[in-house]
Amino acid sequence: MSSAPTAAPDPLDAGTAPRRADEPTRHADPAPPVLADRAPAAPELARAAARTAGDLLAPPSPVRLGDVVPAPEQVTPDPAADFVLLPEAAVRVSTDPAALAVGEQLAALLRPATGYPLPVTDAARPEPAGGIALALDDDPALGPEGYRLDVTPAGVRICAATPAGLLHGVQTLRQLLPAAIENPTPVAERWVVPGGSITDRPRFAYRGAMLDVARHFFGVDDVLRVIDHLARYKLNHLHLHLTDDQGWRIAVDSWPRLATVGGATAVGDAPGGSYTTADYRRIVAYAAERHISVVPEIDLPGHTNSALTAYPELAPDGVAPPPYTGTEVGFSYVDPANERTYDFVTDVLGEVAARTPGPFLHVGGDEAFKVKGTAYTGFVERVQRIVADLGKTVVGWHQLAPAAHTDGRVLQWWGTDGADPVTADAVRRGARLILSPGNHAYLDMKYAPDTPIGHDWAGLIDVRRAYDWDPGTHVAGVPAEAVLGVEAPLWTESVTSLAEIEFMLLPRLPAVAELGWSPRATHDWTAFRERLAGHGRRWAAAGITYHRAPEIPWPTDEPVTAHIPTQPGTRTTTA
Numbered sequence: 001m002s003s004a005p006t007a008a009p010d011p012l013d014a015g016t017a018p019r020r021a022d023e024p025t026r027h028a029d030p031a032p033p034v035l036a037d038r039a040p041a042a043p044e045l046a047r048a049a050a051r052t053a054g055d056l057l058a059p060p061s062p063v064r065l066g067d068v069v070p071a072p073e074q075v076t077p078d079p080a081a082d083f084v085l086l087p088e089a090a091v092r093v094s095t096d097p098a099a100l101a102v103g104e105q106l107a108a109l110l111r112p113a114t115g116y117p118l119p120v121t122d123a124a125r126p127e128p129a130g131g132i133a134l135a136l137d138d139d140p141a142l143g144p145e146g147y148r149l150d151v152t153p154a155g156v157r158i159c160a161a162t163p164a165g166l167l168h169g170v171q172t173l174r175q176l177l178p179a180a181i182e183n184p185t186p187v188a189e190r191w192v193v194p195g196g197s198i199t200d201r202p203r204f205a206y207r208g209a210m211l212d213v214a215r216h217f218f219g220v221d222d223v224l225r226v227i228d229h230l231a232r233y234k235l236n237h238l239h240l241h242l243t244d245d246q247g248w249r250i251a252v253d254s255w256p257r258l259a260t261v262g263g264a265t266a267v268g269d270a271p272g273g274s275y276t277t278a279d280y281r282r283i284v285a286y287a288a289e290r291h292i293s294v295v296p297e298i299d300l301p302g303h304t305n306s307a308l309t310a311y312p313e314l315a316p317d318g319v320a321p322p323p324y325t326g327t328e329v330g331f332s333y334v335d336p337a338n339e340r341t342y343d344f345v346t347d348v349l350g351e352v353a354a355r356t357p358g359p360f361l362h363v364g365g366d367e368a369f370k371v372k373g374t375a376y377t378g379f380v381e382r383v384q385r386i387v388a389d390l391g392k393t394v395v396g397w398h399q400l401a402p403a404a405h406t407d408g409r410v411l412q413w414w415g416t417d418g419a420d421p422v423t424a425d426a427v428r429r430g431a432r433l434i435l436s437p438g439n440h441a442y443l444d445m446k447y448a449p450d451t452p453i454g455h456d457w458a459g460l461i462d463v464r465r466a467y468d469w470d471p472g473t474h475v476a477g478v479p480a481e482a483v484l485g486v487e488a489p490l491w492t493e494s495v496t497s498l499a500e501i502e503f504m505l506l507p508r509l510p511a512v513a514e515l516g517w518s519p520r521a522t523h524d525w526t527a528f529r530e531r532l533a534g535h536g537r538r539w540a541a542a543g544i545t546y547h548r549a550p551e552i553p554w555p556t557d558e559p560v561t562a563h564i565p566t567q568p569g570t571r572t573t574t575a
């Protein structure tokens with residue numbers, strides 16, 4: 001740059017050092033945290049001088065303020081107000097245990113790569129003071145999950161009405177730092193945050209992802225890592241598909257053989273497994289710290305072969321079927337004409353509800369091909385009442401639609417054709433929808449014909465297809481007000497490892513997350529693919545696997561560390 005100084009400024013002459021011609025005067029007072037009632041000590045002077053020298057030579061932030069996924073509601077950049085995080089910075093937080101927990105999470109996210117101590121302190125009115133302030137204030141305009149982020153040379157301030165809003169602001173701040181912030185060990189980097197303000201809040205209340213832990217079992221640590229990915233993109237629900245023909249994955253004290261017998265198998269020859277009560281509580285608590293609610297699914301009345309192997313009394317013929325490790329669907333069911341089935345449902349849902357702080361219980365209801373007509377709707381109506389009696393809100397796949405309405409009921413729509421009069425009718429009777437269109441949001445679909453794992457029954461889903469739909473208008477006759485939100489399900493017939501989970505989630509999960517969070521006015525494929533491109537570098541730095549989808553302009557300097565599965569994980573064919 002022609003205006004760059006030819007001689008290094010005198011580091012101890014902060015006040016008179018020459019400025020670059022393009023350097024605004026904003027840094028004239030870099031506001032070091034100097035106490036007013038005493039003369040600054042030599043180390044403070046040296047730090048202030050070094051900071052000024054650094055500013056004079058510094059390039060602007062490599063990230064623009066709007067480079068955030070999901071796109072924020074309102075972004076006002078101020079290129080004259082970049083902030084640089086320095087080693088002595090602290091995280092100051094409102095005096096509130098949940099807000100302090102968010103402050104601790106922020107510090108834990110920033111410490112590894114910066115190597116800075118980043119102490120977390122509480123204050124009645126936290127001020128940035130050369131660091132980061134997280135302030136709870138009850139600006140009603142931000143709503144239960146919104147936040148405001150202000151970046152000035154003096155520091156970063158995130159305000160929200162709730163700890164959840166603060167955490168969303170933290171995730172935004174994380175994306176505004178250079179990608180090296182994701183490194184697990186310290187790196188030499190100028191930790192600059194682009195100046196300006198963001199005001200942000202979600203379009204939809206429910207933003208989720210589903211992990212099928214029944215077809216293949218994934219241990220607690222894998223689930224916690226998936227929760228981290230959800231939190232990064234401001235999702236607030238993790239739906240766990242806990243039971244299916246191939247395995248029962250949650251311990252139930254009153255029906256112990258469900259886990260010990262029903263949990264022993266998985267698709268193909270893969271090992272089975274199930275979560276103990278303590279495991280499940282760990283998942284729920286880890287999610288709750290990230291303001292994510294777990295939605296447990298017990299799939300009924302179909303998809304129950306594993307339960308029938310454990311308790312043949314629930315089978316229509318009373319005979320235990322052989323364990324099932326294939327991937328066909330629709331053949332198994334608990335007997336809707338047997339009262340013992342309702343004891344089973346009441347006990348299982350009761351135990352799961354007692355361990356689940358969130359409001360929702362998911363009861364499946366899909367592909368029960370052998371339970372038809374009034375046998376099916378009668379069963380569903382009884383199950384809906386059981387859930388209501390437990391004080392929970394029932395969620396089910398949209399096959400529940402023909403059953404009678406019950407207060408608050410939520411249908412998860414996984415259709416591929418937005419003309420669905422049966423679902424639209426259930427909405428007219430009061431149901432709300434979670435949208436998971438099979439041909440846009442199903443993350444078990446292949447990206448392209450040569451994707452080594454995944455299905456294609458709902459078509460191929462590249463990143464653009466995951467992004468290009470509008471939850472507010474997708475199902476005919478369903479107004480946006482009836483849409484609770486969106487969810488991206490990952491079925492795991494062909495997915496066998498954490499790396500494969502990540503390969504299918506990334507980069508499509510952020511696309512669905514943006515549909516759930518961002519105002520429709522920000523929807524723009526060209527802008528999205530450019531914003532998303534910078535995330536490859538972040539995932540690589542964090543050791544996260546992702547698919548280098550060809551339609552995303554990934555930076556070419558990025559090290560390609562991503563693992564791409566080469567072994568097709570599917571060991572059997574899918575229906």
Ligand code: TNX
Nearest residue numbers: 329366367397414444455491
């Ligand atoms: C349909 S979607 C299913 C699942 C399969 C999935 C595979 C739904 C509610 N049921 O049982 O795993 O397709 O894509």
